[in-house]
Amino acid sequence: MAEGLETFGVAPGIKWPNDVWIDGKKVCGVLAEAGADFVVVGIGVNVNVVAFPEDLSSTATSLRLETGVVVNRAEVLLAILRRLEYRRHQIGEGFDELLDAVRSRCVLTGKEVTLQAADGRREGRVEGIGEGGELLLRGPSGIERLWQADEVRLR
Secondary structure, three states: OHHHHHOOOOOOEEEOOOEEEEOOEEEEEEEEEEOOOOEEEEEEEOOOOOOOOOOOOOOEOOHHHHHOOOOOHHHHHHHHHHHHHHHHHHHOOOHHHHHHHHHHHEOOOOOEEEEEEOOEEEEEEEEEEOOOOOEEEEEOOEEEEEOOOEEEEEO
């Protein structure tokens, strides 16, 4: 997602596990549901939104707000699909290259965060992304490897 959006002259970052940010504001979200032999992925991209509700205006943005021009939605989809086609082959072979691309865009690395994991709330400093795509969180008891979390917030 982030690489596809880059083609429009913006510098998106990844907010682990499933958001894309531009300058600290969410421009895109990804949701995935997996089963034994399938994955369903849904994406949402704010393309030409020019105003958000008051409660979102400080945390959301769009390609149009960031670039100052109306953006063709079909071109956005095509750019995203091209990058997806390239990266999907790296889930097995080439996974290190895929992880390096994620790591280089991770907006949480080095930041203090609060998050809700399946077994409770965590606070700590994000050390980066691990070898399997997990979040490395340094807390009071050392580094934890978190595979899933809800509501990851900067402190």
